[in-house]
Amino acid sequence: MQASFHPDYNPLIRKLESIFKLTDDERQALQNLPMQMATIKEDQDIVREGDRPSRSCLIVSGFACAYKMTAHGKRQIVSFTIAGDIPDLQSLHLKVLDSSVSTISRCSVGFIAHEDLRALCERYPRITAAFWRETLIDAAIFREWVVNVGRREGSSRMAHILCELIVRLKAVGLVEDDVCDLPITQGEFADALGFSPVHVNRVFQQLRAEGLILTQGTRLTIPDWDRLKMAAEFDPTYLHLVQENAAA
Amino acid sequence: MQASFHPDYNPLIRKLESIFKLTDDERQALQNLPMQMATIKEDQDIVREGDRPSRSCLIVSGFACAYKMTAHGKRQIVSFTIAGDIPDLQSLHLKVLDSSVSTISRCSVGFIAHEDLRALCERYPRITAAFWRETLIDAAIFREWVVNVGRREGSSRMAHILCELIVRLKAVGLVEDDVCDLPITQGEFADALGFSPVHVNRVFQQLRAEGLILTQGTRLTIPDWDRLKMAAEFDPTYLHLVQENAAA
């Protein structure tokens, strides 16, 4: 089936609008972009390492992640993806996928054919630049994750990933009053941080004890944003948010 | 001063040629691309985190790296860059640099103004796509580094980074008979692997004892490539080399 978003609700258009003012022409082209919608339940692979996809997937709602497996069967999550992200946009130019994408929560996703993306890019250079820019921000996030996993310990590592998630969720309107819904299990955080699940649990308790976070089920509350940022050594520059969205 | 390469020696053109056959027009445009050449001695920053550069730098020869510092003064190298790489190409679309680039050995670099790159991309969409693709491969390498630092231990982590370097050096003709010159100190490897220098030293000794590597000064020899690959759990897919260069 084709997408039928109210213009304001198409998360792709919203994201591009936040970077620059779309012309009517560009907006029209984006609204007409064929998109095959699907709902995918939690913990399902959307695409797998080794695939040679002919389309990319836009996460419309829900949480997903990109991950790789080591030869010894250990999983490393390399990024969390939220509404508006296209976690496999790189497959437009790289034939073989080098990582898998899996849902974390139930997701609504839109598949966009590469041929349609290519046609769009060919006609609208500013959209090409915007897509390229998105993949460059993804790369900036990977860089920061290398730093996080390589050089930060326990609680600052955990705090950092929480800061990143909150800022990114805030940018797409998914944080209200320092509260957000974060359906990510401690085991999944472990795979993102290079920790064991047990260690994540202990670090969580430490953060709670220090009053840096509050959890009730999947609901996360940040009582004191500045203190969490401090504990995380968090500097949001690498997310390259535009001013209006950079509420960090 | 302007660049004056023999066509075959311009590492940027060589790299693009390895992806697709350039038209005469495209090759001409690349040869005419204004490039300010400089020689930079070892351990010098070329650009720094926080800069807002108006040009990008092509590494023509030598070894460099991109790195970030944590608030506690620890350094994490997020990538090694070799001849033909443009480690800060992302600054074409991201105003503020989120990482620094430093030389490791004495380097010959060419600075290319963003306005010239933009003009080139505007006129030659295939070159745009090729540059975009290069940044996507950078991102794929960052992903693999997250896995390496997050989920591999001691010798496989070290072996993996050696495998990557060797394959990339081979792709640009800097490996002969399983021997290459690798002017990277153990302290620098430590910053790339998230280890202490002492631990890198011990892992090196382990790899030597297992006959996986041989070192004489900065000269690295790989007696048995398959065994090193095995120890590293190395799969070169993520480097997205084209067939002719994929001698891994």
Added chain:
DNA sequence: CGAAATCTTGAGTATAATCAAAAACGGTGG
């Protein structure tokens, strides 16, 4: 309500960090 997943706790272990000092190496200048 019951089963499965997730979270939590404890105990023992392993990988890697830190600190400190010595040996080897590489380049420079006399």
Added chain:
DNA sequence: CCACCGTTTTTGATTATACTCAAGATTTCG
């Protein structure tokens, strides 16, 4: 060519962070 200096590599001993294993508590969801 050799002595000297700074850097890099190496070694040893101790400590710390995080892992593993195992079991019990809690939550979630059908």
